[in-house]
Amino acid sequence: MQLLLRNGNFIFEGTYDEKDVPKAAGLRWHSIVPKFWATSDPRIAARLIDVVDMAPEVREAIDSGIAEKTVTAELSRATEADILIPAPEGLEYRPFQKAGIQFTATHNNTLIADEMGLGKTIQAIGTINLDPAITSAIIICPASLRINWKRELEAWLTRPMTIGIAQGNDLPIDADILIINYDILDRHIEALAARTFNIAIVDESHYIKNQKTKRYKAVKAIVSNTERKVFLTGTPIPNRPKEGFAIFNLLDSQAFNNYWRYAAKFCNGHKNRFGYDDTGSSNLGELQTILRESFMIRRLKKDVLTELPSKVRQVITLPTNGLANMVKAEQKKVKEWEDALKAAQSRIDSLAENKDSAEYGKAVQALNSLVKVAFTEMSQVRHETSLAKVPYVADHIKEMMNELDKVVVFSHHRDVADALEEALADFGPVKHIGGINDTKRDANVQAFQNDPSVRVFIGNIQAAGVGITLTAASTVVFAEMDWVPSNMTQAEDRLHRMGQNDSVLVQHVVVDGSLDAKMAAILVAKQKVIDQALDDEPQALDDSAVMGAIFGAKEQAIKATAKREADAVLTADMTDENVADIHAVLRVLSDLCDGAHATDGSGYNRMDTAFGKQLAAQSSITKRQALAGKKMAHKYQGQLPADLAQKVFG
Numbered sequence: 001m002q003l004l005l006r007n008g009n010f011i012f013e014g015t016y017d018e019k020d021v022p023k024a025a026g027l028r029w030h031s032i033v034p035k036f037w038a039t040s041d042p043r044i045a046a047r048l049i050d051v052v053d054m055a056p057e058v059r060e061a062i063d064s065g066i067a068e069k070t071v072t073a074e075l076s077r078a079t080e081a082d083i084l085i086p087a088p089e090g091l092e093y094r095p096f097q098k099a100g101i102q103f104t105a106t107h108n109n110t111l112i113a114d115e116m117g118l119g120k121t122i123q124a125i126g127t128i129n130l131d132p133a134i135t136s137a138i139i140i141c142p143a144s145l146r147i148n149w150k151r152e153l154e155a156w157l158t159r160p161m162t163i164g165i166a167q168g169n170d171l172p173i174d175a176d177i178l179i180i181n182y183d184i185l186d187r188h189i190e191a192l193a194a195r196t197f198n199i200a201i202v203d204e205s206h207y208i209k210n211q212k213t214k215r216y217k218a219v220k221a222i223v224s225n226t227e228r229k230v231f232l233t234g235t236p237i238p239n240r241p242k243e244g245f246a247i248f249n250l251l252d253s254q255a256f257n258n259y260w261r262y263a264a265k266f267c268n269g270h271k272n273r274f275g276y277d278d279t280g281s282s283n284l285g286e287l288q289t290i291l292r293e294s295f296m297i298r299r300l301k302k303d304v305l306t307e308l309p310s311k312v313r314q315v316i317t318l319p320t321n322g323l324a325n326m327v328k329a330e331q332k333k334v335k336e337w338e339d340a341l342k343a344a345q346s347r348i349d350s351l352a353e354n355k356d357s358a359e360y361g362k363a364v365q366a367l368n369s370l371v372k373v374a375f376t377e378m379s380q381v382r383h384e385t386s387l388a389k390v391p392y393v394a395d396h397i398k399e400m401m402n403e404l405d406k407v408v409v410f411s412h413h414r415d416v417a418d419a420l421e422e423a424l425a426d427f428g429p430v431k432h433i434g435g436i437n438d439t440k441r442d443a444n445v446q447a448f449q450n451d452p453s454v455r456v457f458i459g460n461i462q463a464a465g466v467g468i469t470l471t472a473a474s475t476v477v478f479a480e481m482d483w484v485p486s487n488m489t490q491a492e493d494r495l496h497r498m499g500q501n502d503s504v505l506v507q508h509v510v511v512d513g514s515l516d517a518k519m520a521a522i523l524v525a526k527q528k529v530i531d532q533a534l535d536d537e538p539q540a541l542d543d544s545a546v547m548g549a550i551f552g553a554k555e556q557a558i559k560a561t562a563k564r565e566a567d568a569v570l571t572a573d574m575t576d577e578n579v580a581d582i583h584a585v586l587r588v589l590s591d592l593c594d595g596a597h598a599t600d601g602s603g604y605n606r607m608d609t610a611f612g613k614q615l616a617a618q619s620s621i622t623k624r625q626a627l628a629g630k631k632m633a634h635k636y637q638g639q640l641p642a643d644l645a646q647k648v649f650g
Contacts, residue, residue, distance in 0.1 A: 010045035141203035185218035308503035394423035465491035474502035590616035
C-alpha cells in the first residue's frame with residue numbers, strides 16, 4: 001500500500017483486499033477508469049501516515065496542507081487585519097471588517113457568516129474595492145434588499161461602476177454591477193448564464209437551502225459561471241445541518257460532493273421504519289472545523305463588541321411592490337402641500353414691507369392654518385401607508401427571526417400594532433400600547449425578558465418608549481416613525497440599558513419614495529449628530545494652540561523679568577551726572593532730527609523720533625528712562641560731539 005500525490009490529490013494504491021483501508025480513512029472511490037481511492041483533504045490523508053508507504057514529498061504536502069488549513073481556520077475567526085483597503089473619504093472599515101475582506105481576498109469562494117449587524121454587505125463591497133480586476137458583479141438578494149444594496153454600493157464603492165436593478169422583465173444586463181432578486185432569476189436565466197461576471201455575491205444565501213427548488217437551480221446556473229463567489233448569511237444552517245449542504249456544495253463541491261455521506265456524518269442520518277431520517281445532527285464540531293478550514297468566516301457580536309458602537313442604525317428601504325399606487329398618491333399629496341405652502345409664503349413676502357396692514361395679518365394666519373391642515377393630512381397619509389406595509393414589515397421580521405432569538409418592534413398607531421401582532425403570531429408576541437394597565441404591561445415585559453417562547457415584543461413608541469426594560473433583545477425594528485427624534489431615541493433605549501451586553505441594532509423599515517423614507521434618513525442623520533455631541537466616546541480636546549500661547553506668554557514673562565533685573569543692576573550704579581549726560585545726548589540728537597525714515601546722519605530715524613524727542617523735551621529723566629535712552633542713542637553716537645560720546649559710551 002502506498003499514497004501518491006497527483007494534481008493536488010492524494011491517491012491510494014493497493015490491492016482489492018486492501019480497499020477497506022482507504023474507505024475507513026475517508027477517501028472517496030472514483031469509479032471512472034482508471035478507478036482509484038483519493039482525497040484532496042490533507043487531514044484525511046494524514047490518517048494513513050502510519051499505515052501506508054509514502055514518499056517524503058507526499059508527507060511534506062500533507063504537513064503543509066494541514067498547516068494551511070490551520071491558518072485558514074484561525075483567519076476565519078480574525079477580528080483585525082493589517083491590510084490597506086480603499087474606502088471613500090469619510091468612511092472606514094472596522095478592524096474585523098478588514099479581516100473579513102482579507103479572508104475573501106485569499107479565497108475564490110467565501111461564506112461570510114457573521115452575526116447580524118456586523119456589516120456583511122460592507123465587507124462584500126470592500127472585496128470589490130480591494131481588487132481592481134473585479135469590473136463586473138452580480139448581486140442576488142431578496143427583493144426587499146435591492147434598494148439597500150444600491151444605496152450601500154453608491155456610498156462605499158471607490159471607483160466608478162454602473163449599477164442596475166433588475167425589475168420584472170427589465171434586466172439591465174450591461175450594468176457593471178447587476179442587482180437582482182431571487183424571485184425573478186428563472187425568467188432571466190438564459191441571459192444571466194450567458195454573461196461571465198467576475199464575482200457573484202449571494203445575499204441571505206440560506207434562501208437556497210433546498211437543492212430541489214427552481215431558486216437554487218437558477219442560482220447554481222449563474223454562479224457556476226463566475227470567477228469568484230461570496231455568499232452572505234448569518235444563518236448558513238437555519239434549523240438543522242441538512243439545510244446547509246446546498247450552500248456548502250456550491251462553495252466547495254469537492255469537500256461537500258455527496259449528500260448521503262454528509263447526512264450520515266453530520267445529520268445523524270439513518271434508516272428507520274419510515275425511511276431515511278436526516279433531520280438530526282452529529283459531529284457538529286468537526287463540521288465547523290471543515291467549514292472554517294475551507295471557506296467560512298464567522299464572528300459574533302461578542303467577539304468584536306469593543307469595536308462596535310453602542311447602537312448601529314440602519315434604514316431598510318422596501319421596494320414599492322404592491323404599494324406603488326399608495327406611494328404615488330402620497331407623493332402627489334406632498335407636492336400639493338408644498339405648492340400651497342410656497343404660495344402662502346410668497347403672499348407673506350409680497351406684503352412684508354407693510355407688516356401692520358390687515359392683509360399681512362390675514363396672510364400669516366392663512367399660512368398657519370395651512371400648516372396645521374397639512375400636518376393633519378400628512379399624518380393620515382402616513383398612517384394609511386404604515387398599515388398597508390404591515391405584511392412587508394412582518395415578512396422582513398420573520399426573515400430576521402432565522403438569526404435572532406428575540407426582537408422588539410415599535411409602531412405609532414394601535415391598529416398597526418394589532419396587525420403586526422396577528423402577522424407575527426408564530427413567535428409568541430406580547431404587546432404594550434396605550435390603555436393596557438400596569439399589571440398587564442409588567443407581565444408582558446417579564447414574559448418577553450424571561451420566556452424563550454415569547455420572541456417578539458410589540459410596543460407603541462409613546463406608551464412603551466419609557467419606563468420599561470427590554471434587554472432580552474438587542475435588535476429593534478421601527479415599523480413607523482415619530483416626528484420627534486428624542487421619542488425614537490427613548491424607545492431605542494428600552495434595549496440599550498443596564499444589563500445589555502450587545503451592541504443594539506436599530507432598523508427603520510420604510511417604503512421607497514414614501515414620507516417615512518425621507519424622515520428616516522433625516523432622523524438617523526440627526527441622531528448621529530446628537531450621539532456625537534452627547535453619547536459617543538469623547539475625543540481629547542485639541543489644546544495645542546492654547547498650550548502654545550500659554551508657553552509663549554510664559555517665555556515672554558521670563559524674558560521681561562530678566563530684563564528688569566538686568567536694568568535694575570545697571571541703573572543701581574548710575575549717578576545723577578550719568579543721567580544728565582545721557583539727557584544731553586538725547587537733546588543733541590533731537591535738535592538734529594528731521595524725522596527721516598532711516599539713519600541718515602540727521603538725528604533719529606522715524607522709528608525712534610517720537611520717543612527720543614519726548615525724552616529730550618522733558619526737564620529731567622529718570623534712571624530707567626536714561627538707560628532706555630542710552631540703548632536707543634547708541635546707534636547714533638557718530639553724530640555726537642566726540643567728548644560727549646566718549647563720556648556717555650566710553
